[in-house]
Amino acid sequence: MYTGFPTSLLTMLRCLRDGGALELEAGTPVHDGRVQRGNLRCHACHVLYPVEDGIVKLLDPSALDQESQHEQALRDQPSAGDNTSWEQLPWSRMEVEPTLAALQPLAGSIVMELGCGGGRYTVLMADQAAAVMAVDFSHAALKKLGTRVASHWNIGLVQADCTRLGLAERAFDRILSTLVSNLPSPAHRYAMFRLAADALAPSGRFVFSTHHYTLANRFRRVPQAGRYHDGGIFCYLFRRRELCEETQKYFCGVQCRPIQISVPFADRLGLPLVALSRAAESFPLVDQLGQLLLVTATDPCETTAYEHA
Ligand SMILES: C[S@@+](CC[C@H](N)C(=O)[O-])C[C@H]1O[C@@H](n2cnc3c(N)ncnc32)[C@H](O)[C@@H]1O
Ligand SMILES: [Zn+2]
Incomplete structure (x- = not known):
C-alpha cells in the first residue's frame, strides 16, 4: 500500500x-x-x-484541451481499470516484455513513467529501480496504482498533464510512456518530447510505444487518426518513418521497431504467442505485422526549432 x-x-x-x-x-x-x-x-x-x-x-485542469478532458473523465470513472488480470494475457505480454527489455538495466536507476495508468508497467519497474516517479492526469488511476505499491518501493505519484509538467533537468535515467498515440495533436507530442528530452540524464533512455499504421490498416484504408470503440478516446496510428521524424526533432539517437506481432494462425494452432511474437521481432517483413511501434530515444538535442507554442 x-x-x-x-x-x-x-x-x-x-x-x-x-x-x-x-x-x-x-x-x-x-x-x-x-x-x-x-x-x-x-x-x-x-x-x-x-x-x-x-x-x-501538479495538474491545472483548466489548461487541458477538450480531447484530454474527455479522456481524463473516462479514466477517472470509478470502475475504470479495476481488473488487472488482462495484464497477463498474451497480447499484453507481447508488448510488455520487449518494452521492459528496452529499459534494462533498471537496477539502481531513477525512472519516470508518463501516463502510468493503473500501473501495469510501474509495478514491474518499481521492483527493480532505485526510484520511480509515476505520472498520470487521472487521480483514480493513481489511487488504483497506490493499492498495488509494496512498502519497500521508492515511488512517488504525481497527478499532472504530461505535456505540461515541472521537472528537474537531467534527473531521470529512464523515461517510459505508452500514451503517445493518445495525445491529440503533434503539438502535444512535441511538448511531451521536449519535456522528456530536458528531464533525461545525458546517458539516459526514453522508451515509448505507439499504435502502428500496419499494411493491413493501409490496405483497408483505415484513417490514421481515430478513436477507440470503447469510450471514444483519441488514438493515432503511426507510420514508422513519421514517428522517427517527430522523435528526431528532440533526440539524436532514435531506434524504432514493430512489436506485438501476431503470427497468422498461431492462435488457432495453439502455438506459444508471446515467444513467437518475440522471435518475429527479428525478422524483417514479418515484423511489419506488429501492432505497436517501440521507440528507444537517446542523446537529447540541446535545442530545437520545433518548440511547442
Ligand atoms: C494507454 S493508457 C496506459 C497506461 C499504462 N501505462 C499501461 O501501459 O498499461 C494511457 C494513460 O495515460 C494517461 N494520460 C493520457 N493523456 C495524458 C496526459 N496528457 N497527461 C497525463 N496522463 C495522460 C491516461 O489517464 C491513461 O492512464
Ligand atoms: Zn513558482
Missing part, C-alpha cells in the same frame, strides 16, 4: 509557472520520509501545490 510521496523525490519536481524548486510548506506532516497530505510551496513565486492521498497535484 502506498504510504505517501517520498520527500527525497521532491527535488525532481518544479513549479508549473516558473520552474522554481518545490519545498514542503512549514507544518506539513512527514512520516517515515513520506507526505500523505499537505502542500508544496514554490521557492520562487510561493504558489502552493496540494498533496492528497500522497499524490502531488
Whole structure:
C-alpha cells in the first residue's frame, strides 16, 4: 500500500509557472520520509501545490484541451481499470516484455513513467529501480496504482498533464510512456518530447510505444487518426518513418521497431504467442505485422526549432 510521496523525490519536481524548486510548506506532516497530505510551496513565486492521498497535484485542469478532458473523465470513472488480470494475457505480454527489455538495466536507476495508468508497467519497474516517479492526469488511476505499491518501493505519484509538467533537468535515467498515440495533436507530442528530452540524464533512455499504421490498416484504408470503440478516446496510428521524424526533432539517437506481432494462425494452432511474437521481432517483413511501434530515444538535442507554442 502506498504510504505517501517520498520527500527525497521532491527535488525532481518544479513549479508549473516558473520552474522554481518545490519545498514542503512549514507544518506539513512527514512520516517515515513520506507526505500523505499537505502542500508544496514554490521557492520562487510561493504558489502552493496540494498533496492528497500522497499524490502531488501538479495538474491545472483548466489548461487541458477538450480531447484530454474527455479522456481524463473516462479514466477517472470509478470502475475504470479495476481488473488487472488482462495484464497477463498474451497480447499484453507481447508488448510488455520487449518494452521492459528496452529499459534494462533498471537496477539502481531513477525512472519516470508518463501516463502510468493503473500501473501495469510501474509495478514491474518499481521492483527493480532505485526510484520511480509515476505520472498520470487521472487521480483514480493513481489511487488504483497506490493499492498495488509494496512498502519497500521508492515511488512517488504525481497527478499532472504530461505535456505540461515541472521537472528537474537531467534527473531521470529512464523515461517510459505508452500514451503517445493518445495525445491529440503533434503539438502535444512535441511538448511531451521536449519535456522528456530536458528531464533525461545525458546517458539516459526514453522508451515509448505507439499504435502502428500496419499494411493491413493501409490496405483497408483505415484513417490514421481515430478513436477507440470503447469510450471514444483519441488514438493515432503511426507510420514508422513519421514517428522517427517527430522523435528526431528532440533526440539524436532514435531506434524504432514493430512489436506485438501476431503470427497468422498461431492462435488457432495453439502455438506459444508471446515467444513467437518475440522471435518475429527479428525478422524483417514479418515484423511489419506488429501492432505497436517501440521507440528507444537517446542523446537529447540541446535545442530545437520545433518548440511547442
Ligand atoms: C494507454 S493508457 C496506459 C497506461 C499504462 N501505462 C499501461 O501501459 O498499461 C494511457 C494513460 O495515460 C494517461 N494520460 C493520457 N493523456 C495524458 C496526459 N496528457 N497527461 C497525463 N496522463 C495522460 C491516461 O489517464 C491513461 O492512464
Ligand atoms: Zn513558482
